[in-house]
Amino acid sequence: MAQELLQTTPLAVAPLVALRDTWGETLSELGSLNRNLVVLDGDLANSTRADIFQQAHPDRFFELGIAEQNIVGMAAGLATVGFIPWISTFAAFVAKRALDQIRVVVAQPHLNVKLCGAYSGILTSKTGKTHQSVEDIAVFRAMPGMVTLAPADANELRAAMFAMMEYDGPVYLRVTRDASPVIFPRNHQFRIGKSILLREGSDVGLISTGPQTIRTLIAAELLAADGIAASVLHVPSLKPFDEDAIVEMATRTGCVVTSEDHSIIGGLGGAVAETLGEHFPTPMRRIGIRDTFGESGPNDAILQKYGMTPEHIAAAARDVMALKKG
Amino acid sequence: MPTATELVDPISAFADLRQLSARARGLILQTVHHAGAGHVGGPLSATDLLIHLYFNEMRIDTNRPYWDARDRFILSKGHASIALYVVLAMRGYLPIEELKTFDQIDSRLQGHPDLKALPGLDMSTGSLGQGLSPGVGMALGSRLKDLPFHTWVMLGDGEIQEGQIWEACFAASRLELDNVTAILDFNRLPQFGWPASEGFTRGKPIDDPGAKFRSFGWNVIECNGHDHAEIAGAFATAKRHKGQPTCIVAHTVKGKGVSFMEGDYLWHAKVPDAEHLKRALAELGLSDESGEGAA
Numbered sequence: 001m002a003q004e005l006l007q008t009t010p011l012a013v014a015p016l017v018a019l020r021d022t023w024g025e026t027l028s029e030l031g032s033l034n035r036n037l038v039v040l041d042g043d044l045a046n047s048t049r050a051d052i053f054q055q056a057h058p059d060r061f062f063e064l065g066i067a068e069q070n071i072v073g074m075a076a077g078l079a080t081v082g083f084i085p086w087i088s089t090f091a092a093f094v095a096k097r098a099l100d101q102i103r104v105v106v107a108q109p110h111l112n113v114k115l116c117g118a119y120s121g122i123l124t125s126k127t128g129k130t131h132q133s134v135e136d137i138a139v140f141r142a143m144p145g146m147v148t149l150a151p152a153d154a155n156e157l158r159a160a161m162f163a164m165m166e167y168d169g170p171v172y173l174r175v176t177r178d179a180s181p182v183i184f185p186r187n188h189q190f191r192i193g194k195s196i197l198l199r200e201g202s203d204v205g206l207i208s209t210g211p212q213t214i215r216t217l218i219a220a221e222l223l224a225a226d227g228i229a230a231s232v233l234h235v236p237s238l239k240p241f242d243e244d245a246i247v248e249m250a251t252r253t254g255c256v257v258t259s260e261d262h263s264i265i266g267g268l269g270g271a272v273a274e275t276l277g278e279h280f281p282t283p284m285r286r287i288g289i290r291d292t293f294g295e296s297g298p299n300d301a302i303l304q305k306y307g308m309t310p311e312h313i314a315a316a317a318r319d320v321m322a323l324k325k326g
Numbered sequence: 327m328p329t330a331t332e333l334v335d336p337i338s339a340f341a342d343l344r345q346l347s348a349r350a351r352g353l354i355l356q357t358v359h360h361a362g363a364g365h366v367g368g369p370l371s372a373t374d375l376l377i378h379l380y381f382n383e384m385r386i387d388t389n390r391p392y393w394d395a396r397d398r399f400i401l402s403k404g405h406a407s408i409a410l411y412v413v414l415a416m417r418g419y420l421p422i423e424e425l426k427t428f429d430q431i432d433s434r435l436q437g438h439p440d441l442k443a444l445p446g447l448d449m450s451t452g453s454l455g456q457g458l459s460p461g462v463g464m465a466l467g468s469r470l471k472d473l474p475f476h477t478w479v480m481l482g483d484g485e486i487q488e489g490q491i492w493e494a495c496f497a498a499s500r501l502e503l504d505n506v507t508a509i510l511d512f513n514r515l516p517q518f519g520w521p522a523s524e525g526f527t528r529g530k531p532i533d534d535p536g537a538k539f540r541s542f543g544w545n546v547i548e549c550n551g552h553d554h555a556e557i558a559g560a561f562a563t564a565k566r567h568k569g570q571p572t573c574i575v576a577h578t579v580k581g582k583g584v585s586f587m588e589g590d591y592l593w594h595a596k597v598p599d600a601e602h603l604k605r606a607l608a609e610l611g612l613s614d615e616s617g618e619g620a621a
Contacts, residue, residue: 038470062466062501070459070493077463080441080448081471082394085463101490104453105460109441 003197003233003245007185011217014153014181019211020118022154023175024049026161027086028056034165036082040064040071042089048118048175050088068098075113076105084112084165090124091117091133091174099139106170107143113170120150120174121210121261122289122306128296133174134289137209137238138266140172147192148239150174150210150260153182156236159190167192176261178299180211193240201229204317205253207246209235209268212259212287212308219259219313230317235268243275250282255320257285259313264288283323285316340554346416347377347554351583352612353412353425359603361429364437367593369409371513371551371578372480376413378557379478379509388418391445397475398448398464402457403482403511404438405595410447411435419446455488457481458508462498465506465571476565477506484516484531492542498571499543507564508544508573510535511551513580515591528591539573551576584609 031037031053038060045051045063054061064071068089075085087094094102094117106113117136124131140148149164149171151157157175164171183198198213199206199220208216213234220230233249235242250256256276258269269286276282289306303309350373358364380386384397401410408428415422420434427433434444438452449460461479468475485491498506512535520529532538536546545567549560557576564572580594581587584606598606607613 060470064497065493067490067493067497069456069490070462070497073456073459073490073494074463074466074497076449077460077465077477078467079463080398080460081464081467081473083467083470100453101456101459104450104456109450 003195003248005200006196006198008183008198011181011183011214014183016179017154017182018179019151019154019157019176020047020049022157023116023118023161024052026158027053030161030165031057031060034084037084037086037165038062038078039086039088040075042066042068042071042087042093044089044118048088048090048116068093069101072098072101072113072115073105076109076111079111079113084114086114087116089118090131091120091136092131095133095136095139095172103143107146110145110169112168114164115170115172116175117172118175119177121176122294122302122308123176123178123261123299125177126296126298129293132294134261134263134294135266136172136174137260137262137268138270141239141266141271145169146239147171147237149192149237151236152211152213152234153180153184155182155184155186155188156190159184159188160236163190163192174210176211180214183214183217190236193237193242195233195235195237195242195245197231198234199230199232201231202253203229204321205231205233205249205256206259206313206317207233207235207249207256207268207272208259209238210261212261215303215308215310216259216313218310219317222310222314223317228317228321238268238271241271241275243279246272246275247280250276250280254324255283257287257313257316257320259287259308261308262288264290283320285320287313287316340558343377343382343554346381347374348583348610348612350377350409350412350416352607352610353415353422354408355584355598355603355606357408357412357425357428359598359600360426362597363429364408364597365405365595366598367515367580367587367591368403368406368482368511368513370582370584370587371580372403372406372409372511373582374552374554375480375509375511375557375576376409378554378561380413380417382558383561384478385475388446391419395473395475398461398477400449400451400457400461400477400479401439402451402479403454403485404451404457406482407435407437407439410439414446420444454482454485455490458491458494461506461508462494462503465498465503466501468505469503475505478509479506480509480511482516483510483512483514483535486510486532486535495539495542495544502569503571504568506571508539508571510573510575511578512575513578515580515589515594517591517594519591536573536575543570545570545572546575547572548575548577551578552582
């Protein structure tokens with residue numbers, strides 16, 4: 001069954017909003033709605049923008065210093081007493097520094113802890129390898145019961161955070177640092193486990209996650225200028241994963257390109273390959289970090305170096321179309 | 327809501343606790359023998375402390391394992407799970423008979439404690455060094471919700487080599503959490519450790535742990551972890567102390583209660599055979615049948 005197309009704001013007129021600002025504002029809003037929400041920070045509140053929550057709810061903000069393993073453990077303990085802890089630090093540090101803690105005291109006991117990875121992906125403001133997080137989707141996809149989300153813009157992020165509060169269990173949320181065009185409507189309803197069709201076309205299927213979806217939409221416009229009709233499927237929920245929509249898209253287009261600000265190993269590209277390999281083998285290409293450690297640099301230069309620009313996505317689409325059967 | 331006096335008997339003679347401890351040791355050995363797997367040395371060093379907590383200290387109600395004002399206990403040294411299971415069984419959280427399922431497939435008694443599997447457990451543990459942080463989180467939660475419970479966390483002396491323990495210590499003292507107590511089972515013998523000059527023993531994993539906890543802003547009490555009178559005093563003092571978390575450095579003997587296991591690091595996770603079991607039960611003053619079915 002084909003998905004319904006979501007009406008989005010055209011990129012040309014979409015305002016730019018920084019996702020981290022929206023994250024801090026929404027956290028503060030959620031804190032006003034639920035007295036059990038507490039925020040645990042790893043000395044990065046003015047980067048992640050948890051400081052917005054801190055100003056509104058100082059009694060429920062806990063600065064626990066640069067000690068991510070302890071932060072995750074304390075969050076687990078607080079969750080058993082009925083609190084809903086949200087953790088504020090960088091994706092690189094929560095997802096990897098505290099990985100075993102997340103597995104042992106959050107994921108396995110399925111506690112209601114919200115792990116927020118700010119500065120997710122590869123665009124981390126000229127910080128380079130240590131601060132980039134391009135393995136987090138892979139590790140959390142492999143962890144039973146760990147909901148893993150990567151919204152594309154500020155409105156989708158806000159909707160995802162409301163959905164996270166409704167969901168009783170552990171969630172890992174990717175939050176990119178920089179501003180993205182806001183294409184989702186303000187009243188967008190986020191559904192964990194569901195993907196969203198943003199553009200319809202039968203020549204090639206473009207599947208993307210996080211802010212890379214914006215660059216994928218630009219790629220679709222580049223292809224359209226050449227008379228190629230691309231579908232764009234946005235996958236903000238890496239786990240649970242919307243296998244039906246992936247198979248449906250492959251059935252309709254006969255070839256797909258995945259695009260993510262993450263390693264092509266184990267992330268969106270890996271998930272799509274696993275899904276199609278089992279259910280509907282389809283020619284595909286993967287855009288993302290190709291088994292290498294990232295460098296520091298301006299965003300444009302990073303996207304260029306690692307082959308993640310709209311032009312790269314469009315080129316991969318033309319390439320994979322040549323492999324279509326029939 | 328039960329009062330403290332309904333839940334524990336404050337005039338419980340320590341002789342009773344000593345008897346309970348001996349019985350617990352017998353059940354631990356019979357269960358590990360039956361399962362053909364499990365740890366022995368660490369569970370035996372922790373037995374008196376666990377018996378004392380569950381029979382003479384903690385405000386709990388076995389009929390309401392999720393009572394929100396219950397005292398919490400986390401076995402951070404999760405590999406000593408059999409000691410906790412035995413004490414929970416003796417206390418009435420599960421049938422003694424169920425100890426036979428320890429370490430078997432589909433059992434609630436997993437090799438390392440599983441919060442989701444067994445009512446009465448307050449945290450999943452097993453990966454060492456991780457139990458104190460959730461305990462500190464519970465203590466903070468107790469303060470924020472104004473729920474008057476106390477959180478107890480048992481640490482092994484080997485696992486305090488993990489850095490996360492000291493992250494948790496720093497957070498607890500900075501938050502001035504006096505409603506969490508760490509009990510260090512200071513048996514001086516980790517699994518392999520460092521060679522020492524005295525034959526079958528090894529070098530202790532950490533020197534003067536009390537000084538280290540004190541330097542992180544904790545109140546420190548030292549006691550003999552096998553003497554119920556001393557344990558009672560240490561627990562009472564820890565709960566009375568205000569403005570700081572307390573660490574009880576409980577001096578213990580690995581393999582306590584069985585002469586040929588005491589102080590021998592090789593009994594960390596060695597399974598007693600039938601002859602070992604017979605000799606051990608005799609030393610503990612228990613008959614083969616007295617363990618009530620675990621063998």
